[in-house]
Amino acid sequence: MPVITSSKTQPEYDVAIVGSGAGGGQMAYTLTLAGLKVVMLEAGRDYDPVMETAMFQRPEHSPLLGTGTPDKPGNFSDATIDGGWTVPGEPYTQASEKEAEQFWWWRPRMMGGRTNHWGRMSLRNGTHDFKPRSRDGLGFDWPIGYEDVEPYYTKVEMLIGVYGTNEGMENTPNSPPGVLLPAPKARAAELYMQKHAKTLGIPVIPIHRAVLTKPLDADTIPAKLHPGDARAQKIVADSMRARAACFWATDCHRGCNIKANYQSTTVHLPPAHATGNLDVVANAHAREIIIGANGKATGVLYIDKKTGREERVKAKAVVLAASSGETVRILLNSKSSAFPSGIANRSGLVGKYIMDTVGVSVSGQVPALENLPPHNEDGAGGPHSYIPWWLYQEQHAGKMNFARGYHVEFGGTRGMPGGRNPLPDDLGRGAYGTKFKEEARRYFGSMVGYTCRGEMVPNENCFAELDPQVKDKWGIPVLRWHWKWSDQELNMVAHAQKTFASIIEAMGGNVRSKPEAPIDAIDPGGKIIHEVGGALMGVDAEKSVCNGFNQTWDVKNLFLSDAAPFPSNADKNPTLTIMALAWRTGDYIIEQAKKGNL
Amino acid sequence: MNTDDTRLPRRTVLKWFAAAAAAMHLPDFRADAQAAPVKGYGTDPDIAKFYQPGAFWPLTFTPEQRKTATALADVILPKDDLGPAASEVRVQDYIDEWISAPYPVQQKDRDVIVPGLEWIEAESQKRFAKDFATLSGEQHRAICDDLCWAAEAKPEFKKGASFFAKFRTLAASAYYGTDAGWKALGYIGNVPLATFDGPPPEVLAKLGVEQTVK
Ligand SMILES: Cc1cc2nc3c(=O)[nH]c(=O)nc-3n(C[C@H](O)[C@H](O)[C@H](O)COP(=O)(O)OP(=O)(O)OC[C@H]3O[C@@H](n4cnc5c(N)ncnc54)[C@H](O)[C@@H]3O)c2cc1C
Ligand code: SF4
Numbered sequence: 001m002p003v004i005t006s007s008k009t010q011p012e013y014d015v016a017i018v019g020s021g022a023g024g025g026q027m028a029y030t031l032t033l034a035g036l037k038v039v040m041l042e043a044g045r046d047y048d049p050v051m052e053t054a055m056f057q058r059p060e061h062s063p064l065l066g067t068g069t070p071d072k073p074g075n076f077s078d079a080t081i082d083g084g085w086t087v088p089g090e091p092y093t094q095a096s097e098k099e100a101e102q103f104w105w106w107r108p109r110m111m112g113g114r115t116n117h118w119g120r121m122s123l124r125n126g127t128h129d130f131k132p133r134s135r136d137g138l139g140f141d142w143p144i145g146y147e148d149v150e151p152y153y154t155k156v157e158m159l160i161g162v163y164g165t166n167e168g169m170e171n172t173p174n175s176p177p178g179v180l181l182p183a184p185k186a187r188a189a190e191l192y193m194q195k196h197a198k199t200l201g202i203p204v205i206p207i208h209r210a211v212l213t214k215p216l217d218a219d220t221i222p223a224k225l226h227p228g229d230a231r232a233q234k235i236v237a238d239s240m241r242a243r244a245a246c247f248w249a250t251d252c253h254r255g256c257n258i259k260a261n262y263q264s265t266t267v268h269l270p271p272a273h274a275t276g277n278l279d280v281v282a283n284a285h286a287r288e289i290i291i292g293a294n295g296k297a298t299g300v301l302y303i304d305k306k307t308g309r310e311e312r313v314k315a316k317a318v319v320l321a322a323s324s325g326e327t328v329r330i331l332l333n334s335k336s337s338a339f340p341s342g343i344a345n346r347s348g349l350v351g352k353y354i355m356d357t358v359g360v361s362v363s364g365q366v367p368a369l370e371n372l373p374p375h376n377e378d379g380a381g382g383p384h385s386y387i388p389w390w391l392y393q394e395q396h397a398g399k400m401n402f403a404r405g406y407h408v409e410f411g412g413t414r415g416m417p418g419g420r421n422p423l424p425d426d427l428g429r430g431a432y433g434t435k436f437k438e439e440a441r442r443y444f445g446s447m448v449g450y451t452c453r454g455e456m457v458p459n460e461n462c463f464a465e466l467d468p469q470v471k472d473k474w475g476i477p478v479l480r481w482h483w484k485w486s487d488q489e490l491n492m493v494a495h496a497q498k499t500f501a502s503i504i505e506a507m508g509g510n511v512r513s514k515p516e517a518p519i520d521a522i523d524p525g526g527k528i529i530h531e532v533g534g535a536l537m538g539v540d541a542e543k544s545v546c547n548g549f550n551q552t553w554d555v556k557n558l559f560l561s562d563a564a565p566f567p568s569n570a571d572k573n574p575t576l577t578i579m580a581l582a583w584r585t586g587d588y589i590i591e592q593a594k595k596g597n598l
Numbered sequence: 599m600n601t602d603d604t605r606l607p608r609r610t611v612l613k614w615f616a617a618a619a620a621a622m623h624l625p626d627f628r629a630d631a632q633a634a635p636v637k638g639y640g641t642d643p644d645i646a647k648f649y650q651p652g653a654f655w656p657l658t659f660t661p662e663q664r665k666t667a668t669a670l671a672d673v674i675l676p677k678d679d680l681g682p683a684a685s686e687v688r689v690q691d692y693i694d695e696w697i698s699a700p701y702p703v704q705q706k707d708r709d710v711i712v713p714g715l716e717w718i719e720a721e722s723q724k725r726f727a728k729d730f731a732t733l734s735g736e737q738h739r740a741i742c743d744d745l746c747w748a749a750e751a752k753p754e755f756k757k758g759a760s761f762f763a764k765f766r767t768l769a770a771s772a773y774y775g776t777d778a779g780w781k782a783l784g785y786i787g788n789v790p791l792a793t794f795d796g797p798p799p800e801v802l803a804k805l806g807v808e809q810t811v812k
Contacts, residue, residue, distance in 0.1 A: 045642070054645045056788055059775025061648040063639055065692060066775075069701045071638045082641045165811075183811050185796025191807040206811055247790035254645075372801055374784035379794050384811070417785050418775020421767040430747025432766060434678045437782055440770065441680065444783045 002273065003046045003111075003280045006304045006311040010279065013039045015589065016300050016315035018286040018330065020044075021113025023321030023562040025264030025272075026156070026579040030586030032277035033232045036593065039313050041284040041302050043322070044082060044109035049116065049265050053079065053257040055250045059418030066419045075419075079116035079255035079263075082109035089473035092325075093480045100519055103354075103464075103481035104526035105325055111282060112265035113323065114529065115575070116255045119382055120209040120262060121409065122162045122576040124153050126171030128392070129570035132455075135396070136403040138488075139458045140353075140567035143539045143548035146173070152580035154179055158221050159236070160262040160579070161243075163380065164208030171405075172388045181213045183384065184248075187377045187412040189369055189448055190385040196506040197387065202499070207386040207409070210262035210576075211252065216240040232275075239271040251416065252381035261381070284311070287476055288334035289318055289343050289558065296598075297343075297558045303474045317557040317589060317598045321582070324564040325354075325464060328534040329479050332466050344552035349545050350535055351464045354481075355569035357530040358406060358454030359523035360493045362500035365427070366509035369413060369446035377412045386410070389571055402491040406454030407571045408500070414445045424512075447512075448504065452496035453528065455571045457488045462525065464534060483525040493518035530574050532563035550585040557598040559585050638700050651688070651695035658698040659690075666715045667693055669731035671769045673738045681782035684773055692772035693765070707764060714761025718745075721758070 014036040017024045024040060031038050054077035059065040062076040069076075073084035082088070087107050094102045108114055128135055130142040130149070154176055163181040166174035183206035186194065194204035218240035226232035243259040243266065252261050259266040272278045283305040290312065292298040299314040320327040331350045334343035342350050389405030423431070423440040431439045461484035466477040497518070501511045538544025541553035546565045552558045561582045563574050570577075592598050639654045651657060659667060671684035671693070684690070697708040718741065722730040726737050733741075742762070744755045751759035773779040780786075796809050 052644075052646050057648060058777065058780075058788065060687070060692070060772065062645075063643075063649055063651075063654050064696060064699060064701075064704065065771055067771075069638055069699075069703075071641050071701075072643070076639075076643070077645055079645075084641075088641060184794050185809055186811045188797040188801050188805060188807075191797070191802070191810060192805050194810060195807050247792075248794040249788055249790050368805060372804060373798070374786050375798050375801055376786045376789070376791070377797065378787040414785060414787070416788060417780060417783055419771055421770040422774050422783060423770065425748065425763055425767075430750070432674045432742055432746050433676055434680070436674060436766070436770070437678065437680045440774070441782065441784050444785065 003282050005306070006281055006284065006309075008279070009039060009281060009313055010037070011314065013037045013279070013313065013315040014593065015039075015317045015319060016041065016313050017319045017321060017561075018300060019113060019321040019323065019326070019562065020111050020269065020280065021264055021321065021323065021562070022115050022575045022578045023582045024319070025112065025115065025268030026582035027319050027321060027561045027586050028272040028278055029268045030583050031589065032272040032275040033226065033229075033235065034586075034590045035275075036277060036590065038272075038278050039315065040278065040280045041286050041300060041313065042111055042280060042282050043285040043305070044111060044113070044282065046282040047081060047111040047116065047265060049079070049112075049255045049259070049263055050257050053255040055254065055257055058416075074117070074253070077251075078253045080108040080110070080114075083107045090478070091470060091472065092478050093467045093470050095480055095482045099524070100485070101483050102524060103483045104524050105479075105481070105531070106526070106529045107323065107326070111280070112263050112269070115262065115264040117253055118575060119573070120211055120252050121383070121573040122157075122160075122208045122210045122262075123407070123572035124173045124175070124208075125149070125570045125572050125577050126173050128171045129568065129572065132404065132568045138403055140536060140538065142567050143537055143544075148548070149577070149580050149584065152584045153576065155225055155583060156576060156579045159225060160210050160267050161212040161216050162208050162210050162576075163206075163213045165206045167203075167205045167388075169203070169205075169388055170392045180208065184213055184380045186385050187379060187414075188372060188375075189366070189413040189445070190410070192366070192368065192507060193410070193448070193503065194385065197503050199506055200502060201390070202387055202503065203390055204385050204387055207383050209380060209382055211380045211382070212243060212245045212260045213380065215245045216243065235271045235274045239267070239274065242270070243267070246380055248380065249378045250381055256381075281313075285474065286322065286330055287474070288330060289320075291334070291336045291338060291343060291555070295338060295555065297555050308474075316593070317559065319559045319561050319585075319589075320564070321561040324532050324534050324562050324566075325479060327560055327562055327564045328464050329466070331535065333477060339554070344535070344545055344554040344558055346554050347542055347545055349543070352460075353458040353533045353536055353567075354462045354464055354531060355456050355458050355533045355566070356525050357528040357569060357571070357573070358456050358489045358492055359452060359528040360496050360518075360521050361449055361451040361513070362497055362504070363447065363449040363512045364504035364509045365443070365512055366446050366448055366504070366507045368508055369448070370442050372445050375414070377414045378416075379412065383409055383411045400495070402488050402495065404455035404457060404488070404492070405571050406452045406492055406496060408450050408496075409453055410448065410450050413447055417444070448507075448509065450500040450503065452493065452500075453571050453573065454489070454492045454496065455569055457486060458533060458568065459484065459486050481526075485519070485522060485525070489522060490518040493522045497521060530569065532566040532569045532574050535560050535564035536567045537565040538567065549588045550581060551588070559589065561585055651691040655695075655698055655700060657691065657694040659694045662719070663712065663715050664690060664694065665729070665731045666719050670715075670718065670765060673742055674766050674769050675773050681778045684769055687773060687776040687778050689769050689772045693768050696768055707768070710761055710764045711768070714758070714765065717758055717761065
């Protein structure tokens with residue numbers, strides 16, 4: 001049941017899962033609670049969020065006031081271990097020297113993957129988001145619809161705990177009554193912005209985030225998640241009771257040692273371990289999938305990073321959830337006579353149509369927010385409000401020069417200071433001494449920033465392949481990225497820049513960001529850390545890699561449970577959908593296993 | 599993600615990529631081949647610990663540099679009604695830690711701060727034949743007024759002014775990362791609460807808004 005070393009693995013498992021993040025965590029949860037024997041391989045080290053989280057450290061308690069370095073590129077206190085934009089000994093390469101054609105790839109190496117650090121924004125895809133091609137003729141439809149995924153969104157929300165409200169807006173789905181936890185009160189700058197955005201016809205509503213604004217109802221939820229299974233209910237209830245509600249302080253990016261927000265390591269893995277059906281091998285870097293004479297996957301070949309040796313686990317089915325980029329890499333590296341260009345790649349589409357989120361930010365300063373009476377607005381450790389995409393009708397009527405939507409994220413303005421100068425030189429105008437302190441206090445809380453989270457349209461120029469030369473420190477070929485934005489994204493960026501400026505001006509504020517052409521202003525591909533695609537799901541084995549159950553067409557006991565199968569990348573942040581699909585795929589695996597179909 | 603501090607300048611990160619890529623083009627791909635060119639705290643420091651400046655690498659100010667830095671930090675952030683002087687919360691130690699760090703961004707700042715401290719000391723000797731630390735308030739102001747706003751500094755003070763701006767940024771980054779700095783700024787938080795009630799009535803009134811989340 002525990003985290004074990006290679007020598008302690010069982011001769012064979014029902015399922016081997018690669019990766020312990022959102023997709024792998026949900027998969028392990030679903031399978032082990034249903035009684036399957038599972039081994040999970042995780043390339044990173046084991047990680048204990050209760051003991052290893054920097055909760056109340058001030059910037060003064062961290063080296064370099066917590067600011068990023070090549071070793072810890074986000075913040076010293078954030079929950080990314082052994083990684084970031086680079087991972088020692090595990091490079092990736094770029095096909096182009098041009099900045100605008102490069103892809104940034106964020107990878108931690110730790111139990112729970114990126115779910116320890118993530119922003120917890122948890123929005124459902126809507127009905128349009130599963131059928132984008134049917135609406136605008138671009139990209140790909142999903143082979144499944146909202147109605148297929150809806151029950152799983154609900155289950156995941158009940159399990160992990162998500163706050164928010166039901167607003168009944170187009171393509172911004174409601175959850176069933178009673179599923180969402182109460183939304184936290186809006187902060188001062190959010191309310192002020194809401195009031196002024198309204199004059200521009202732009203809605204500001206509570207965002208959905210995976211944070212417990214009250215304890216989960218351990219008395220009723222487990223029975224809804226696992227009807228008729230008393231043992232599963234007990235395990236899940238115990239795990240829910242071990243989580244406290246948010247205490248309205250500390251940045252969720254650091255992780256949460258009271259388990260009030262979702263991390264795989266606090267929500268998915270503990271109940272999976274409690275079943276006794278899960279073995280986890282940490283420091284186990286999957287290299288390739290082993291294929292048997294019958295054309296089925298028989299297990300996984302991995303590097304034990306502690307010993308440097310190659311090891312194998314055997315299983316009746318294999319699930320990849322190593323993050324979409326790494327899942328692509330494992331598929332491409334799994335070459336055999338049956339699959340000379342990589343396993344499950346008869347379509348030649350593995351690595352194709354990689355997408356990230358369109359990001360651009362505009363900042364400003366709002367005099368009305370100066371010198372507000374000091375008050376605590378830490379709140380739920382991240383955003384409380386957001387702007388959902390509001391122009392579906394205009395787009396549908398052909399009035400816009402880009403096809404897909406974006407939502408807008410922003411936080412409060414009185415977040416934890418330190419590690420940066422609160423009084424920019426141009427506002428300080430040379431102030432030093434008491435004057436400096438007065439001016440810093442005056443402006444604190446008045447700086448706003450809005451950031452676009454938009455849907456890119458998949459294109460032929462964004463893909464990953466194996467680099468023909470470069471290998472990682474174990475001699476495994478690495479990914480080489482190709483990237484190019486299209487006018488779809490650049491037009492969206494121009495729209496967002498204009499919109500954000502008009503919001504700031506409506507508040508009586510001044511835009512502070514430099515005006516930049518969209519191609520310079522857009523965040524680099526991958527920078528938003530929402531990389532999806534590379535092994536699309538579809539209805540046709542010639543034109544996709546998996547079916548609607550994340551099952552590869554070519555190898556029927558091989559499943560992809562991260563974002564690799566996404567045929568589109570809605571503006572909604574991807575993780576809730578990764579988890580919903582992982583649960584759905586898990587149920588399908590259980591059913592197929594029962595029928596003897598794997 | 600949104601409120602995350604990963605907003606590093608694009609150039610900085612691209613340089614890290616370049617360094618990582620260059621390291622990997624070495625003839626063999628041993629584990630340590632890609633290690634950062636200099637030793638910092640590594641990719642897996644104990645992040646739950648509370649650290650002091652000097653915990654990971656030695657501080658390197660000379661006693662003279664330290665004296666000048668301490669005095670200058672206190673001119674920029676003096677003791678007053680809003681809070682203690684910079685030196686009381688050891689701002690000089692944080693600046694020393696910063697410029698002593700083995701990372702590229704900080705090493706570049708070192709090349710501004712160390713010569714800048716020496717320059718301002720020489721300027722003090724030139725104008726008043728005294729150490730900067732022993733100047734009167736008026737004498738401090740005489741020098742700092744020439745440096746404090748880079749945009750309007752006279753040509754002969756341009757370099758001194760860009761040093762001053764960098765030093766002020768580092769001093770403020772440290773000062774406002776302390777409990778006393780938080781009070782000075784009006785940040786109230788980082789304490790567990792039983793409920794979150796949103797902005798208080800006087801804030802809502804001042805902004806002319808109502809709470810919309812019930
Ligand atoms: C700072 C930040 C903020 C974010 N904010 C949000 C947000 O607000 N909302 C949102 O929806 N998403 C957000 N994301 C993205 C979110 O974290 C990911 O979508 C999600 O974690 C993906 O889950 P995953 O299981 O595919 O991959 P991961 O969570 O990355 O897990 C993959 C795991 O596989 C392991 N692994 C990789 N390669 C191998 C191998 N070869 N062998 C064995 N194991 C391997 C990795 O070490 C890792 O532990 C954010 C991410 C970051 C970093
Ligand atoms: S804000 Fe709440 S959920 Fe987030 S880390 Fe702090 S206590 Fe945990």
